[in-house]
Amino acid sequence: MRLELHKISITGLELGSVTALKGGVLTVDEKAVLEMLRTDSRFAEVAVDVARPGERTRITPVKDVVQPRCKLEGPGEVFPGFIGDVETVGSGKTLVLDGAAVVTCGQIVGFQEGIVDMSGPGAAYTPFSGTFNLVLVFTPVEGLEKHDYESACRTAGFRVAHYLASAVKTARADVVESYELPPFNVAMTAHAGLPKVAYLYMLQSQGLLHDTYVYGVDAKRIIPTLIHPNEVMDGAIVSGNCVSACDKNSTFSHQNNPVIRALYARHGRDINFVGCIITNENVTLADKKRSSSYAVKLASMLGVEGLIISEEGFGNPDTDLIMNCRKAENSGMKTVLITDEYAGRDGASQSLADACKEADAVVTGGNANEMILLPPMEKVIGFPTFVNVIAGGYEGALREDGSLLVELQAITGATSELGFSRISTCTK
Amino acid sequence: MSVNVLLVTNNARIVGHVSTSRFIEGTAQDVFVAARDLVHQGWRLLTHPLYGNFRPLQQPFRSVLLQKPSLFPAPVDMDSLKLLEEALAFHALPKKTSVADAGFASNTLEDLAFLDMELMKESLLRDRLWIP
Numbered sequence: 095m096r097l098e099l100h101k102i103s104i105t106g107l108e109l110g111s112v113t114a115l116k117g118g119v120l121t122v123d124e125k126a127v128l129e130m131l132r133t134d135s136r137f138a139e140v141a142v143d144v145a146r147p148g149e150r151t152r153i154t155p156v157k158d159v160v161q162p163r164c165k166l167e168g169p170g171e172v173f174p175g176f177i178g179d180v181e182t183v184g185s186g187k188t189l190v191l192d193g194a195a196v197v198t199c200g201q202i203v204g205f206q207e208g209i210v211d212m213s214g215p216g217a218a219y220t221p222f223s224g225t226f227n228l229v230l231v232f233t234p235v236e237g238l239e240k241h242d243y244e245s246a247c248r249t250a251g252f253r254v255a256h257y258l259a260s261a262v263k264t265a266r267a268d269v270v271e272s273y274e275l276p277p278f279n280v281a282m283t284a285h286a287g288l289p290k291v292a293y294l295y296m297l298q299s300q301g302l303l304h305d306t307y308v309y310g311v312d313a314k315r316i317i318p319t320l321i322h323p324n325e326v327m328d329g330a331i332v333s334g335n336c337v338s339a340c341d342k343n344s345t346f347s348h349q350n351n352p353v354i355r356a357l358y359a360r361h362g363r364d365i366n367f368v369g370c371i372i373t374n375e376n377v378t379l380a381d382k383k384r385s386s387s388y389a390v391k392l393a394s395m396l397g398v399e400g401l402i403i404s405e406e407g408f409g410n411p412d413t414d415l416i417m418n419c420r421k422a423e424n425s426g427m428k429t430v431l432i433t434d435e436y437a438g439r440d441g442a443s444q445s446l447a448d449a450c451k452e453a454d455a456v457v458t459g460g461n462a463n464e465m466i467l468l469p470p471m472e473k474v475i476g477f478p479t480f481v482n483v484i485a486g487g488y489e490g491a492l493r494e495d496g497s498l499l500v501e502l503q504a505i506t507g508a509t510s511e512l513g514f515s516r517i518s519t520c521t522k
Numbered sequence: 523m524s525v526n527v528l529l530v531t532n533n534a535r536i537v538g539h540v541s542t543s544r545f546i547e548g549t550a551q552d553v554f555v556a557a558r559d560l561v562h563q564g565w566r567l568l569t570h571p572l573y574g575n576f577r578p579l580q581q582p583f584r585s586v587l588l589q590k591p592s593l594f595p596a597p598v599d600m601d602s603l604k605l606l607e608e609a610l611a612f613h614a615l616p617k618k619t620s621v622a623d624a625g626f627a628s629n630t631l632e633d634l635a636f637l638d639m640e641l642m643k644e645s646l647l648r649d650r651l652w653i654p
Binding site: 240303314335341380382409 | 569573574577601608611629632633634636637641644648
């Protein structure tokens, strides 16, 4: 399966009367976007705004972030199960508006989360301070059931992201990247001498506001299965998860999963990257046992020597992470875990709710409990008063001058367990 | 609902949706301790006690589903015990006497109770234990 990503570099974003691209500046037909979204009767009100890198703007509470993409060639359409049909994606050509993002903002329950600061000290902690953001703010009709509200916000982000890319699909790409893995009969004998490595991709799947969808299917209903990494780039995995902003995997971070990109980059050089297995993080212990055993069985069937495992969230999923690790190691695979930490404000507490001796190679996305003071911004898009009760905020977090004292947990993507971050460190 | 399954919870909102429950008027820690007492008697956990991406101060409601052993005396299920001990360690914070002391606004508490119920409902529906 071969996929070409045709990337157009977006260097500016404006609202206007027609959606068009000129010299890297994307102009968005505000009226067209509003009319499209107002066809959804679940919204009483929709507002559109723009936030650019470096501006003194705060967006909160962020529900999801989506990268504008659409298919240029090949079967299916991006975000299968939500846009167009459910045809298999991941081959052909896909247009990417690189540097642009659609940010959805809504107040689904009384406690909310997700801060994106476009400048100041908080900006370094979120990858979405570096993108030109079209922000959609949703107010539901009175009495709308919370599942419906969440679904409406989620789907609206995909529709607008797809619309933006589709509206400029005749534009010429600045960069074309290609991604290809051979079928298994070839992969199994390719790159002699290099270790076979697979990626075990854990998806949040606990329930309302904690869900992920694969081709439109609720991930808690699946048993672990194989997915081609190119399908992920075409939006086969999307986020319905918006609790714990720092370590939720937004749709944008799924589309640009850095673990997949890194495995591709080292494929044929250091490793033989043979594929990707998705699994879930359900609440019942029977599901945890079933999914971890089944996922490791799939990895064993591929004959891999190494398994990269990324987690999403914390607490309950720590148990899934450790089950996956232990079972893989006991089956003879070397594992590397990617997680984040809740080690207390001084970093001295136990980082994860579960652990095992086999977990001896672990990458951390950072300590979500670390405090940060976010200065006041000139402009706030969304519903700022809810910062007091977001995950990572607390009563009194929003000060009179508009500044915020919060834990990193409140910042969208701050401790990404995919490593989709602007801050990193390395040891040599 | 099977009499072999019991929901231990401090969330009053969920109690009417299961036929066998034990309501704990107290904190999350009190729920875990009550569940742990049952585990010491041979009951097994069916759900993970730390479901939902909330830290202890963010979600005062907790519900735990347990299965009664078919025969007594039954051995202690060490996996269940370990998960509850880990949950208690995770919640080892200054003890509050009730959910009302947690300092949440009433509408926020309602939403937290709703979300707790929704996350548990997924498991109850799966085992046909949910009463609409």
